[in-house]
Amino acid sequence: MTTARPRRRADAERNIAAILSAARELFGKGPLPSMNDIARAAGVGRVTLYAHFASREALLEAVIDSAIAETDAALTALDLDRLDPEEALRRLIETSWSILNTLRRTREAALADLDPEQLRRKHDPAFRHVERVLDRGRQAGVFRGDLPLDWLVASCYAVVHAAADEVNAGRIRAGDAPGVVAPTVLAMLAPTR
């Protein structure tokens, strides 16, 4: 009897992980998956699915939050402080892109459900890494200091996500994205002459 609660909690955690994993895969494939599709792919019943996520919107938000947490962890692991700011930004873009690339279609679903500011707020844990690199680069004089930091972060975010939209539209190949995003962002941040 005393083990019942921990076991139930472990079951719940396993179910949540299976649901998030299935949802992430299905949202990533395009046209909005139904809750039934997600329950089936996760190997759980509808009752279990709805017990953890009240709606497809709630599940979509959880998928985004978990991807951002993954990005945050991956960027922390890069230990960007040891690199010069330009190289740090290049690595940051590559790593962020490799995760965003798996969520390009999910972004379309997210834009339909969340307003741009809600979606941006969810990126705050990733933004902190960008802010830190930009701030360090500004202090070192390798990034421009004539525009607000907030705005430069917003511009980086816009350009990286524009690449996701361009890949979705078939105008850029996914593998080529970091190679166009990095020189665009670095130019945008260059000190004014």
Next chain:
Amino acid sequence: MTTARPRRRADAERNIAAILSAARELFGKGPLPSMNDIARAAGVGRVTLYAHFASREALLEAVIDSAIAETDAALTALDLDRLDPEEALRRLIETSWSILNTLRRTREAALADLDPEQLRRKHDPAFRHVERVLDRGRQAGVFRGDLPLDWLVASCYAVVHAAADEVNAGRIRAGDAPGVVAPTVLAMLAPTR
């Protein structure tokens, strides 16, 4: 009897203009207006409203199309070919912004209803002006030639619309937007050293 059809057509055109004008104002104010609100503001009945626009989504698309047509006309009137490419781009940004600024909230509604590619496609008439200026600047060597033109257009589009999102979020004042967008875009387009 022979004048009945032209009069009916004139009435229809007047109604459509009143509906579009009311819809543009209401969509611009924030949380999604209902079709009833729009009919009331336009001074037409629901039957008339639905006769012209089958759904709020159809009406929203018409508002966007008309704003893009207005932008196209305003950019054509600037006669950008007579200006050097950098100055032409500055004027293009100012003029586009002055229209986008009135549609910042409408953009949120549009993102909820249309996928990013559908929304981008609607901007094609405005993009032709951007492409023309960028192409001329690349040939003159004042804009970079190392990245695809399509991608540079997409990046300009992303940065201008990021400013709209930043103003909506209260991080930039509307009047300051062209002053941050122009130097960001021009830096992004600068030839690589």
